[in-house]
Amino acid sequence: MRVTQSMLSSNMLRNLNTSYNKMAKYQEQLNSGKVINRPSDNPVVAVKGMGYRVDLDKNEQYQRNMGQAHSWLDSTDEALGQAGSVLIRVKELVVQAASDTNTSEDREKISQEITQIKQHLQDLANTKVGENYIFSGTNTNSPLFKADGTIQTATDLTGLKKSIEVNVFDGIKMSINTEGVDLFNDIDTFMGELEDLLTSGASGKEIGDKLGVNSTDGTNQTILGLDSLSENVLAKRAEVGAKQNRVELMENRLQLQEVNVTKLMSKNEDTDYAKTITEMATAESIHQASLSVGAKIIQQTLVDFIR
Structure with a gap:
């Protein structure tokens, strides 16, 4: 299968978006103090709550x-x-x-x-x-x-x-x-x-x-x-x-x-701050690594591509 520049860009953007969403989820849990903030996050936990x-x-x-x-x-x-x-x-x-x-x-x-x-x-x-x-x-x-x-x-x-x-x-x-x-x-x-x-x-x-x-x-x-x-x-x-x-x-x-x-x-719905902060830091590290690798893979200008 031929891998094109467009495919690389699309995959990188999709993965970065997923990473952003994951960090946003952890950030929301830290801000609200709850592991769920809407029923769709975890229906079972929501019903118990x-x-x-x-x-x-x-x-x-x-x-x-x-x-x-x-x-x-x-x-x-x-x-x-x-x-x-x-x-x-x-x-x-x-x-x-x-x-x-x-x-x-x-x-x-x-x-x-x-x-x-x-x-x-x-x-x-x-x-x-x-x-x-x-x-x-x-x-x-x-x-x-x-x-x-x-x-x-x-x-x-x-x-x-x-x-x-x-x-x-x-x-x-x-x-x-x-x-x-x-x-x-x-x-x-x-x-x-x-x-x-x-x-x-x-x-x-x-x-x-x-x-x-x-x-x-x-x-x-x-x-x-x-x-x-x-x-x-x-x-x-x-x-x-x-x-x-x-x-x-x-x-x-x-x-x-x-x-x-x-x-x-x-116990059912409160945030475990130590665990969430650790996961947040891990997700942030992965996100930074993705940005660094993506910057090297994706050519930023036509001149860079010609060179």
Whole structure:
């Protein structure tokens, strides 16, 4: 086969262009920090990279859900803690009202404080996180107690005892609310009966006999009922505490997953700088050698060709 000057020139230019493209590829990898910069560079790596990014996006959403769970659970725990403290104060007032050392004016003041405590407990039952009522089940737009002081019922609203669940991991949901309608209904009923008794004008002995404060035979039903309410509040707080512990465990799991997925994604597509720089230097050396040899093979002018 006859090799012409044109063939030599064409082959040299094609090889030089290939060399330029190779150096450009290495340069792009060094500049971007990625071994691929478009799916066509390596479809398999690109598909894996998209999968890792989906996992990271989902992880980010789960961590945002964890923040929402913390907000709900912390607010619930705080409200129940205040309710428990208030019930302790109610017990002190019950014992105080049953004493004949108090005048009718003193019992009137106790009655007024009981009324305010009752209203405060209703306010705690209507605790909100943002614009959501946390003790109303899935009816987060409606308060547990109405404006007239009566509690919502199933006939008023559905979903009062339903759970609000958020996704905390792939295929894992967690309830972040606490059912409060039964608890606060029992407390409000007790407070209403106590308020009626204190406003009836009864004497300290009559109040003590009615409440069972003066009993010595273990029939102290009012005080026992109040203790039962306090225990119910503590049980709800224990439930909230268990959920808070689980949220922390899930947060640790999500953080570990984020680290692992990020590591896999980096291994899949990040540039190995030492290797790429070496290959870049090698390609540059080959390119310079090609230019030097080509300059000697290819005649640059007609005079050089004639000579």
